[in-house]
Amino acid sequence: MSGDRLIYLPLGGAGEVGMNAYVFGYGPKGAERLILVDLGVTFPDMDTTPGVDLIFPDVAWLEANRDRLEAVFITHAHEDHVGALGHLYHRLGAPTVYARAFTGHIARLKMEERGRDPARVKIVEPLPDMVEAGPFRVGFLPVSHSIPESASMVIDTPAGRVVHTADFKIDVTPVVGEAFDAAAWEEAAKPGVQALICDSTNVFVSRPGRSEASLASEIETLVAESTGMVVATTFASNVARLKTLAEAGSRAGRSICLMGRAMRQMIEAAVQTGVLTDFPRTVSPEEAASIPRDNLMLLVTGSQGERRAASAQLARGKYQGIELKEGDTFLFSSKTIPGNERGVLRVINQLSEIGVDVIDDSTDRYHVSGHANRPDLERMHDIVKPRMVIPMHGEHRMLREHAKLARSRGYAAAIAPNGTMLDLTGEAPKVAEHVETGRTYLDGTAQIGALDGIVRDRIRMALNGHALVTLIIDEDGDPLGEPWCEIMGLPETGRSGALVESLEEDLAQFVGRAGRKVLADDDKLEEGLRRTVRNTAFNEIGKKPEVTVVISRLG
Structure with missing residues (x-):
């Protein structure tokens, strides 16, 4: 038409x-x-x-x-x-x-x-x-x-x-x-x-791009020459790479253990749908814990430095009964996605502190x-x-x-x-x-x-800290005591001493100077209290925190 x-x-x-x-x-x-x-x-x-x-x-x-x-x-x-x-x-x-x-x-x-x-x-x-x-x-x-x-x-x-x-x-x-x-x-x-x-x-x-099949010989040589336990991580969905890694470990006489829910899920899906028919036999983490280190290879999730993935947990200590030790080898058979560099580097450094030999993707020998x-x-x-x-x-x-x-x-x-x-x-x-x-x-x-402001407020609190101010107004419209303040994510001490004491002192002075019109108007009162906290905090610690004001009126 x-x-x-x-x-x-x-x-x-x-x-x-x-x-x-x-x-x-x-x-x-x-x-x-x-x-x-x-x-x-x-x-x-x-x-x-x-x-x-x-x-x-x-x-x-x-x-x-x-x-x-x-x-x-x-x-x-x-x-x-x-x-x-x-x-x-x-x-x-x-x-x-x-x-x-x-x-x-x-x-x-x-x-x-x-x-x-x-x-x-x-x-x-x-x-x-x-x-x-x-x-x-x-x-x-x-x-x-x-x-x-x-x-x-x-x-x-x-x-x-x-x-x-x-x-x-x-x-x-x-x-x-x-x-x-x-x-x-x-x-x-x-x-x-x-x-x-x-x-x-x-x-x-x-x-020109390289074939997935070009990696097999390099990976096999690496695994065969490694001592101690060998651990390799890649994208959980890269079934071909997992197969290549598992076959290299199997040929080197190592038992293969998959660690990470996403990795097991992908292998199971590949087997169930017929796209994977000859993956080497695997052992459970419980079985792996009793196998000599020189005879074990772990395939683990977390190639992008994810904090809760198996790689990061192994780098921090023991995971599912298995612990890395000095002389073990850890292979990143993956490319670090832009934006994930800090997370991956954190895992690499934690592994290095243990004494693990880390091989990353910088040589292009173990990833395409x-x-x-x-x-x-x-x-x-x-x-x-x-x-x-x-x-x-x-x-x-x-x-x-x-x-x-x-x-x-x-x-x-x-x-x-x-x-x-x-x-x-x-x-x-x-x-x-x-x-x-x-x-x-x-x-x-x-x-x-993304524009709702929730994450923006979270970032601002992370950058600036938070202060909570509470003030009670009695039935006659007069302050019932002085305002009090609680802080979070801020240092306890400023230039003049305890930060909370400085804040509460200046808040009390503001309320004492406030006239009837300000005390009767929640918006003006809240704005004055907020401005007082931010100004005092800036003078004391060089920060203007996010401020929540709670005004309670009796009667």
Whole structure:
């Protein structure tokens, strides 16, 4: 129909690495039928999001238009693509969720954990099978990545075919999962591709990507030459790497023990869904405790320095009956995600203090990325030959560089950070509109908005400390005694002596000078008390704390 348009709207994952959520739509302007590809999380840090458990994309726009949402498609089972499904599903109008078997298994667990109906997740086969969803026909095209059964999305629309790569690399020997099949990709590109929505993570890496299989010999040599206990950590979802590590340990005559719920869950899911058939036999932590150290290898969670993961707990002391000792070897078979450096370094230093030999990812001998490097992106462009390239999954600098790369090779390209809606209908992408978007925090069991002020207040209290002032006013409107003060996160002593005594003295002077009008007006009284505390504290300790004032009026 004339006037219909094909739109693309990232709600997460464009301008950052993580929290992926991509909307596609087709139809009349403002009434397009929609599908959602992926619904993931990103992780907090103590500097910017203290106390927060998880971070989700803001789906308020999608929630407001949920009557137009036809379906959700999950490309693979990494947390930044499926982790928010159970948390946000109820806000989307209960659409059907489609995924391949392994991914669907994880997605159903996510739904069950949050009390959602796991039967809403439907398992589908890859191309040539396709799912009908409103004006869309959607198929899963297998692709290699760092987790089994990853898939790109082939999305047929009345305006042409769209290919959404999701996370991918070109790997013909991935150890576990499907190899990159150039012929299958060429077949998918035959009808012509209107738009390629493409991973941008490694656009600055100029060398060709390395295969997962290239790591086996290096890891085997390391494990065979190590004395004491060997511990290795990697992403819990990297089943191929876990298999390579476990096989290296087994060949060296070591028993293999998996430590960490997420790691065991991924291996169990891979076995149950048939993507993993020959993983070496493992022992429980209880059995491992009685095995000689030279005959034991632990595979543990916590490659990103997570405080509660097995790696961090082993670095702090004993975990599940096992303790690291001087001369043991600890391998980080993983890349540190930007932002996690401090946490990883903390674990490394704690291990060093014990006397453990730590081997990190700096040599590139024991880790390969799951994302396409620049030459692989160029090869993907050449295979698909799209009319336009839309970079996604990456920080803004990555998106911008990928767009420059595509234009230099003759493709129309546009950057669409989160909240930017592109019209993909014509010869080149163009910005259609901007949508209000942001982040939602999981804070304990509550979901809060990034702009609600809760985390901001928490940061301010962490930076400045807190003071509580209490004042009682009697039935006649006169102060009943003097104000008293309690402090938290502030030094006990200032320039003049005890800080609380200085605060209470100045508060008493303020109340003594306050006239009837101020004493009768809670707002003016509260503001005066707050200002007094902040000024006195600044003079005494050089800090202006956050202040809570409680005024109680009798009668």
